[in-house]
Amino acid sequence: xxxxxxxxxxxxxxxxxxxxLQCAQDMNHEYMSWYRQDPGMGLRLIHYSVxxxxxxxxxxxxxxxxxxxxxxxxxxxxxxxAPSQTSVYFCASSRRGQGPDTQYFGPGTRLTxx
Amino acid sequence: KNEVEQSPQNLTAQEGEFITIxxxxxxxxxxxxxxxxxxxxxxxxxFMLSSGKKKHGRLIATINIQEKHSSLHITASHxxxxxxxxxxxxxxxNQFYFGTGTSLTVIP
Numbered sequence: 001x002x003x004x005x006x007x008x009x010x011x012x013x014x015x016x017x018x019x020x021l022q023c024a025q026d027m028n029h030e031y032m033s034w035y036r037q038d039p040g041m042g043l044r045l046i047h048y049s050v051x052x053x054x055x056x057x058x059x060x061x062x063x064x065x066x067x068x069x070x071x072x073x074x075x076x077x078x079x080x081x082a083p084s085q086t087s088v089y090f091c092a093s094s095r096r097g098q099g100p101d102t103q104y105f106g107p108g109t110r111l112t113x114x
Numbered sequence: 115k116n117e118v119e120q121s122p123q124n125l126t127a128q129e130g131e132f133i134t135i136x137x138x139x140x141x142x143x144x145x146x147x148x149x150x151x152x153x154x155x156x157x158x159x160x161f162m163l164s165s166g167k168k169k170h171g172r173l174i175a176t177i178n179i180q181e182k183h184s185s186l187h188i189t190a191s192h193x194x195x196x197x198x199x200x201x202x203x204x205x206x207x208n209q210f211y212f213g214t215g216t217s218l219t220v221i222p
Contacts, residue, residue, distance in 0.1 A: 033209070042118065042200070042212035058209070090157060102147070103210070105157035 001026050006091050006106035013081040013113045021076040021109050023091030029104070030096035032074040033058070034066065036087040037108075043090065049074055050096065081113045117141050120201050120213035127220050133188040135216045137201030144204065146184050148175050151198040151215065160186075160199075191220045 007022045025032065033048040045058030049068040063085060065077040074093075078085060091106040119138045127133050137146070145164040151157045161168050161175040163184070168175050172191075177184040188195055201213040 035212075040214060042116075042214045043202075043210075044212075045209055048209060088155065092157075102159045102162055104159070105149075108155045108157075110155075 003027065004091055004093055004104050004106035006089075006109050008109060009107065011109060011111050013078070013111065015082060015113060017081050019078050019081065021078075021089055021091075021111075023074045023076065023106060024072050025074075025091075025093040025104070026072065027093060027095075027104065028071060029093035030071070031094045032068065033092045033103070034064070034074070034076045035090045035092065036060065036085075037090060038087050046076065046089075078111075083113045085111065086113045087111060116213075117205075117211040118201055118203055118213040120199075120216050122216060123214070124217045125219070127191050127218070129192060129220055129222050131191050131220075133191050133195075133218065133220075135186045135199050135201075135218070137184045137186070137213055139182050139184075139201075139203045139211070141203060141205065141211065143179075143182075146177055147202040147210070148184075148186050149200040149202060151200060153197065157200070188218075193220045193222050196220050 004025045030051045034046040035043040037043050044060050047066040049055045052071050055066050089109045092103040094103045117140050121136045145162050147162050148160040150160050163177050172189045174187040196219050198215040198217050200215045202210040
């Protein structure tokens with residue numbers, strides 16, 4: 001199993017550009033999440049999904065869109081990039097159970113918006 | 115307001131030292147997670163615990179649900195233990211509050 005994969009690893013954008021961060025998992029996990037990590041702050045939840053066709057907003061959703069058409073894929077779209085979106089982005093997945101289960105994280109995407 | 119507080123923020127130790135990282139939380143929980151983030155950025159789950167103590171190699175995690183406190187101990191620390199250690203507690207469903215992490219550097 002590849003686990004959770006993310007592409008690209010690094011990206012530089014200009015203000016106003018749009019792009020999609022890709023995330024895929026091959027563990028048949030129901031739950032998938034996108035986080036951003038900024039210096040001095042903990043991981044913050046952007047959007048999450050509890051299954052195909054179902055998404056919801058997290059703590060910091062503004063400026064981002066998600067969709068979940070398949071169990072495996074959970075792309076994150078930046079609609080119009082802003083310098084405040086410079087961050088490291090992590091995708092994570094976990095099984096659906098009686099309570100929170102171990103999360104598996106992707107390697108991260110380091111995004112710089114100029 | 116931070117639901118999860120970790121201390122210390124930064125920690126430097128000599129190889130072989132016993133290390134303790136603390137996590138306090140303000141919400142009621144069913145389980146708490148300790149994560150390790152390597153210098154290259156990858157994040158892995160170390161422990162999920164809901165009571166008592168868990169041990170994995172040189173790592174020991176303890177939790178006191180009544181006091182809303184958990185500790186991560188590393189015995190006989192080694193330079194390869196250098197990483198950021200993150201405490202996480204669940205809010206609803208499978209979502210989490212994360213601490214800001216403790217950056218550990220172990221010097222040979």
